[in-house]
């Protein structure tokens with residue numbers, strides 16, 4: 421299942437995703453002629469940084485399932501940078517990319533065995549994948565609060581068929597998955613990116629876009645704001661410190677592999 425996001429709001433709420441992604445991009449081994457695919461490109465800001473690395477001789481494609489994200493991303497479009505609304509689960513490229521990159525997106529994909537097989541197929545021989553996504557222990561505070569919220573009697577009936585939207589494996593589990601694909605080299609490692617948001621308002625923007633999106637989708641309009649206030653109120657109480665900053669755990673899985 422894919423969700424709709426507000427690309428403009430996400431752009432304002434994603435300072436931490438952008439920080440992680442920029443670091444990944446700086447470390448990419450790029451000669452300038454590569455064809456690059458960005459999976460779950462979101463608002464396109466990082467995709468345009470990738471394009472800057474390979475302009476004018478290489479090219480970049482960003483894909484995302486959300487029309488709202490791609491609409492925002494298209495502002496960056498150039499001759500060698502394009503964006504498509506496309507579900508990562510439907511990936512069907514063959515030997516096309518030198519680099520497949522993904523930042524802060526793949527925890528939205530449930531079946532990584534299939535994903536890794538498709539990514540392997542989409543890479544050229546010698547091509548690399550570079551992923552950073554959420555792993556076990558991520559967003560411990562938000563998850564405990566939102567699990568409490570969906571059990572509240574006034575909300576519970578809307579979540580009776582709710583499927584948890586994220587896959588956040590342990591490092592050991594993911595290492596085994598990567599090893600089952602015939603990459604010539606691979607490395608999987610964890611990263612503690614726990615973070616203080618500057619203040620409750622900054623944290624609230626992140627709660628709104630993207631974190632609450634899968635829950636809001638199931639609620640009728642008359643309950644949306646009540647649910648949102650429940651989660652924001654509990655999160656402020658649970659995570660905000662005397663100095664006004666608010667804490668959350670961000671545990672990442674990093675993957676680098678070569679075909």
Ligand SMILES: C[S@@+](CC[C@H](N)C(=O)[O-])C[C@H]1O[C@@H](n2cnc3c(N)ncnc32)[C@H](O)[C@@H]1O
Pocket residue numbers: 421422423425434437438441459460461462463466483484485486489506507508509522523524525526528529630
């Ligand atoms: C937190 S955003 C990350 C965006 C961008 N990579 C960044 O680092 O700023 C996660 C993105 O994954 C996208 N996404 C989630 N599930 C997807 C799917 N099945 N296919 C394509 N994109 C998906 C969402 O639409 C969203 O734009």
